[in-house]
Amino acid sequence: MLRLRLLTWDMKDTLLRLRLPVGESYSAEARAHGLHVPVEVLTQSFSQAYKVQCQHLPNYGLEQGLSSKQWWLHVVMETFRLSGVHDDSVLRPIAEKLYQDYSSARNWELLPGASETLQQCCQLGISLAVVSNFDRRLLEILTQCKLQQHFEFVLSSEEVGFAKPDRRIFLEALRISGVPPWLAAHVGDHYVNDYRAARQAGMHSFLVKTAGQPAEWDAEVPKEHVLASLPHLLSLIEKG
Missing domain, CATH: 1.10.150.720 (Haloacid dehalogenase-like hydrolase)
Structure with missing residues (x-):
């Protein structure tokens, strides 16, 4: 774990x-x-x-x-x-x-298990943040969808000025949190922008399995890094 x-x-x-x-x-x-x-x-x-x-x-x-x-x-x-x-x-x-x-x-809905997974991660004592290629509406959307309270901070690419896969957006998250990269991980659905970019910043990463992912991504991501569902993440991490 x-x-x-x-x-x-x-x-x-x-x-x-x-x-x-x-x-x-x-x-x-x-x-x-x-x-x-x-x-x-x-x-x-x-x-x-x-x-x-x-x-x-x-x-x-x-x-x-x-x-x-x-x-x-x-x-x-x-x-x-x-x-x-x-x-x-x-x-x-x-x-x-x-x-x-x-x-x-x-216009937005939660993916299955999203709220419960975030809540349980918080209960494990893990700090949570958002790192997303999104615009200034991101915080309002998270608030309306009742997710904002789970996060210590929210970084959009518009706010930071860097878009994934630029690793600087991840480095900014590490700077704000004060957490070293080897004690941090990123969760996302895109191999290049999420999985690989976070690893290039020195972090761990997990790839959420989606139907549209290219088959070649599967060959490049170890099975233990692939999440068939969000709750699956909880079996892979322990209390920080």
Whole structure:
């Protein structure tokens, strides 16, 4: 068993996930504004718009002077433009509403065992924190989903200025906590951004098993580092 004093957590698809696919949420909001855009079209358009935005303006365009809200409004509006809607007088209210909606617990749900696992880790005397490639809405989302009380601090890539897999975001978590890396571990669902990046910062790490993970990741992660479910973590750690 692994002795730990600090556990850092990814957020999206590790502790929380979207209640509905993005295409469904966008299509529903479009209908509320009198537009009918098929879910499958929006799904494909979002994937394209998001990928291009991440490539051209990584970490919410901070280095280019953007705010994460500006970054997201562009993604939403570009998603609809790629889907054939070009009237900005309609697109901007839709984008503003969706930006607010994704701050709400209505759009997020806990993964099975998340709350119970965090509570039991706290009872073991382990400090908990969030290290996530997310924007300034992260703390509000965690609060609305009743998870915030478990964490001593929350680091988003927008706040810190570094996005995973940059190990500096993990080093900042270690600095704040005062815990040496060999007594810390990170839990996440992405091999590069979570599992490997944390290990490059000297920490232990665990990979949450998801259906979409590439098969080659399995070969590179020891079985004892893979979590079939969040409660599985408790059998791998001991009191710090």
